[in-house]
Amino acid sequence: MRPRRPTRQITLGNDRTGILRIGGDAPVSVQTMTAGYTHEIDACVAEIERYRRAGADAVRVAVPEKKDTEALPEILRQTRVPIVADVHFHYQRALEAVEAGVHKIRLNPGNITDREQVNAVIDACKAARIPIRVGVNEGSIIERRDKQKRMKELGAVFSDRKHGYLLAIMIAKLEEYLDIFHERGFDDVAISAKSMDAALVIDAYTEISQRFDYPLHLGVTHAGPRETGCIRSIAALSSLLANGIGDTIRISYASDHADEVKDGLELLYSLGLRERVGVDLIACPTCGRIQVDLFTLVQQVREALASQVTIPMKVAVMGCVVNGPGEAEGADVAVFAGDRRGIIYVQGQKVANVPEDQILPTLLRECLAFQGEVVAGRAKLGEKKVEIIPPDPLGELGSGWEKIAAGGVPLTVRRSG
Numbered sequence: 001m002r003p004r005r006p007t008r009q010i011t012l013g014n015d016r017t018g019i020l021r022i023g024g025d026a027p028v029s030v031q032t033m034t035a036g037y038t039h040e041i042d043a044c045v046a047e048i049e050r051y052r053r054a055g056a057d058a059v060r061v062a063v064p065e066k067k068d069t070e071a072l073p074e075i076l077r078q079t080r081v082p083i084v085a086d087v088h089f090h091y092q093r094a095l096e097a098v099e100a101g102v103h104k105i106r107l108n109p110g111n112i113t114d115r116e117q118v119n120a121v122i123d124a125c126k127a128a129r130i131p132i133r134v135g136v137n138e139g140s141i142i143e144r145r146d147k148q149k150r151m152k153e154l155g156a157v158f159s160d161r162k163h164g165y166l167l168a169i170m171i172a173k174l175e176e177y178l179d180i181f182h183e184r185g186f187d188d189v190a191i192s193a194k195s196m197d198a199a200l201v202i203d204a205y206t207e208i209s210q211r212f213d214y215p216l217h218l219g220v221t222h223a224g225p226r227e228t229g230c231i232r233s234i235a236a237l238s239s240l241l242a243n244g245i246g247d248t249i250r251i252s253y254a255s256d257h258a259d260e261v262k263d264g265l266e267l268l269y270s271l272g273l274r275e276r277v278g279v280d281l282i283a284c285p286t287c288g289r290i291q292v293d294l295f296t297l298v299q300q301v302r303e304a305l306a307s308q309v310t311i312p313m314k315v316a317v318m319g320c321v322v323n324g325p326g327e328a329e330g331a332d333v334a335v336f337a338g339d340r341r342g343i344i345y346v347q348g349q350k351v352a353n354v355p356e357d358q359i360l361p362t363l364l365r366e367c368l369a370f371q372g373e374v375v376a377g378r379a380k381l382g383e384k385k386v387e388i389i390p391p392d393p394l395g396e397l398g399s400g401w402e403k404i405a406a407g408g409v410p411l412t413v414r415r416s417g
């Protein structure tokens with residue numbers, strides 16, 4: 001992991017929504033966008049609230065029509081997360097959104113042809129002290145009229161890259177747009193340069209990060225449903241973030257947008273760029289040694305703990321004692337399954353040995369009890385009171401002993417310290 005690239009910082013929101021800082025020393029944030037119509041106020045508010053509860057730091061709404069910007073004051077009144085208005089083509093929508101009190105504008109100057117109109121939006125945001133994200137999505141920047149000319153002019157700059165001409169146009173366009181903002185004395189800007197191609201996204205943001213110090217909004221656009229969108233997005237974003245590039249992210253799926261938020265947060269947790277909220281679940285992939293229905297158990301544990309555990313407790317669900325102790329070494333609460341049974345440990349201390357149908361309720365009870373101890377200050381997360389090393393209580397796991405013993409892996413529990 002490289003250190004975060006230094007950038008300027010923008011802020012959005014207020015006392016009611018909380019202040020969100022993007023760039024500088026602020027943690028990398030996660031955004032999403034509503035999928036429904038903004039003018040359907042109740043549904044829009046419900047959607048925003050669902051994303052806020054999933055962990056979104058800001059939510060963007062489309063405002064293609066006047067009835068959408070007219071809905072904004074009520075939406076802003078009812079929601080508790082910074083709201084970004086997404087504007088294309090109609091600069092009036094941006095002015096109306098600013099007037100309504102929106103916390104940030106997303107603008108693509110390339111599809112607002114009149115320079116004076118762009119200036120009017122910049123001046124309105126400046127007066128309202130709200131930032132603008134300048135977006136140059138691959139799909140919306142290429143003016144067909146001069147594409148060939150621009151390819152010839154600029155393509156040579158990145159001729160060694162697979163997407164050389166697109167990269168050149170994206171950067172040239174961005175420079176052109178930012179000049180407009182600079183001339184108006186407006187630096188409260190974040191930048192995005194999205195594409196549906198993960199490799200182009202990596203190249204584009206890498207180049208941009210070397211040219212500008214504005215905070216970067218990362219994303220792979222039109223990435224598809226979660227199955228493919230997840231891989232495309234993580235391929236690009238994890239590479240950039242690991243290289244210190246990126247200040248806020250949106251993963252985009254052609255499916256439930258709450259998953260964009262959950263997966264975005266998980267990416268940041270995995271890279272150590274955000275402090276985890278809630279449970280950190282470790283589970284083994286299972287193999288021929290398994291003697292319980294671990295896949296079902298893991299899903300049940302995940303769902304049960306997601307709504308009830310609020311501290312970053314590490315929980316391990318392991319199929320057997322072969323690799324379990326090592327893999328779950330740092331876990332606060334762990335279960336090692338055997339022959340239709342499970343042995344449960346809290347910070348290394350065995351607290352229960354139960355039949356399969358009692359694993360879930362017992363594990364849940366122990367997790368909640370441990371959470372209570374941590375909240376009361378009587379226990380600390382990540383503390384290891386007992387070291388579990390081979391040999392372990394194989395006998396307690398029933399006939400699993402035979403399978404595991406065949407692999408020659410004895411286990412035991414030894415008190416540490």
Ligand code: SF4
Nearest residue numbers: 284286287319320322
């Ligand atoms: S913990 Fe046991 S069941 Fe799970 S993958 Fe490892 S060896 Fe197989």
